[in-house]
Amino acid sequence: MQIVDPSYTIQDDLDKASLVVRLEACGRICYKSEDLINNDSALPFVKKIAAHGHNSVMEMAVVTLGVKCTDEQFDALLALEPKYLFIDRLDSEVLVTASIRSLRELYQRAGKTAIVEAMVAFMADGHDYLFEGVWDGGHGQLAENNIEVRKLELAEVETLSPELLAKHRFSGVLFITNRAVTHEIVRHRPCSFLQESQRYCRYSQDKFDNQVTFIKPMFYEEGTEEFALWQKAMEDTEAIYLKLLETSTPQAARTVLPNSCKTEILVYCNLAEWRHIFNLRTTPAAEPSMREVMIPLAAEMKERYPAVF
Ligand SMILES: Cc1cc2nc3c(=O)[nH]c(=O)nc-3n(C[C@H](O)[C@H](O)[C@H](O)COP(=O)(O)OP(=O)(O)OC[C@H]3O[C@@H](n4cnc5c(N)ncnc54)[C@H](O)[C@@H]3O)c2cc1C
Numbered sequence: 290m291q292i293v294d295p296s297y298t299i300q301d302d303l304d305k306a307s308l309v310v311r312l313e314a315c316g317r318i319c320y321k322s323e324d325l326i327n328n329d330s331a332l333p334f335v336k337k338i339a340a341h342g343h344n345s346v347m348e349m350a351v352v353t354l355g356v357k358c359t360d361e362q363f364d365a366l367l368a369l370e371p372k373y374l375f376i377d378r379l380d381s382e383v384l385v386t387a388s389i390r391s392l393r394e395l396y397q398r399a400g401k402t403a404i405v406e407a408m409v410a411f412m413a414d415g416h417d418y419l420f421e422g423v424w425d426g427g428h429g430q431l432a433e434n435n436i437e438v439r440k441l442e443l444a445e446v447e448t449l450s451p452e453l454l455a456k457h458r459f460s461g462v463l464f465i466t467n468r469a470v471t472h473e474i475v476r477h478r479p480c481s482f483l484q485e486s487q488r489y490c491r492y493s494q495d496k497f498d499n500q501v502t503f504i505k506p507m508f509y510e511e512g513t514e515e516f517a518l519w520q521k522a523m524e525d526t527e528a529i530y531l532k533l534l535e536t537s538t539p540q541a542a543r544t545v546l547p548n549s550c551k552t553e554i555l556v557y558c559n560l561a562e563w564r565h566i567f568n569l570r571t572t573p574a575a576e577p578s579m580r581e582v583m584i585p586l587a588a589e590m591k592e593r594y595p596a597v598f
Pocket residue numbers: 476477478479565569570574575576
């Protein structure tokens with residue numbers, strides 16, 4: 290068995306990647322199949338994910354669009370009560386931040402609404418593979434509706450006022466932590482999540498060094514009797530898990546794995562939700578292993594976005 294410290298990484302690299310590369314990198318966390326990423330793997334992976342209906346992967350990329358439309362067209366969008374879109378009416382245009390999933394599903398529900406059609410047409414123009422099975426070429430109203438859509442680059446989103454920045458700037462964080470912490474993190478409903486799957490990952494495989502990895506508990510000092518007891522429990526559990534894998538599947542064998550088991554979870558949400566998470570998860574009332582990762586993360590976010598945090 291292996292014991293590692295918890296950690297987190299703000300996904301800056303993925304912010305710079307293309308949509309499809311980003312979606313592949315996120316999706317492969319579930320299967321721990323990052324070793325299969327190469328120059329040609331992203332497109333087929335994302336197409337397969339979309340076809341199989343693993344829709345939460347399609348939540349892991351958002352775009353911010355600037356839309357020039359009439360008040361009536363804007364009102365028609367609001368009348369749809371789109372739940373997962375972040376919308377602001379500015380003087381010059383409407384700002385809409387939406388994930389690929391939310392745009393796909395909004396089009397399926399209300400593709401005939403002019404502003405929805407215009408936004409999805411704009412996105413499908415450059416990224417048709419993301420809208421396969423959804424985008425049907427539109428309803429022929431684009432020219433007559435005269436709605437202009439543009440994409441805001443991240444650098445432009447970062448120049449928005451603090452209130453708009455908090456709402457429209459999404460940030461992904463990859464946590465390597467224990468299963469108790471991830472069980473709490475997933476209670477934050479506005480976030481999108483992808484997590485290493487104990488159903489797909491078979492820790493007896495070479496790529497996992499044929500062993501289970503556990504997160505070092507911050508409660509027990511190494512060298513103490515308590516730590517030794519904890520370590521013995523993990524060793525025994527690992528032995529039973531590996532034995533069960535000889536005759537059963539990972540989803541069956543995982544039933545013996547404990548809270549200390551290492552897992553990876555990608556959490557993606559806007560800065561306003563990160564602010565809410567930090568308010569709840571960094572105080573003395575919060576679980577200490579949660580605070581262990583959230584306090585330094587909150588400090589790093591504050592350094593980046595002092596006006597928001
Ligand atoms: C110290 C601590 C102890 C806890 N103890 C327990 C416990 O013993 N048992 C337990 O089950 N949980 C416990 N929790 C989890 C807690 O109850 C929340 O589920 C979790 O913190 C998510 O926070 P949230 O509901 O404020 O907001 P999030 O889910 O992060 O949502 C953010 C915001 O979205 C809005 N929102 C989202 N969904 C809805 C909705 N359906 N209706 C209305 N508004 C919505 C709200 O404005 C909310 O503030 C604990 C959390 C903490 C921090």
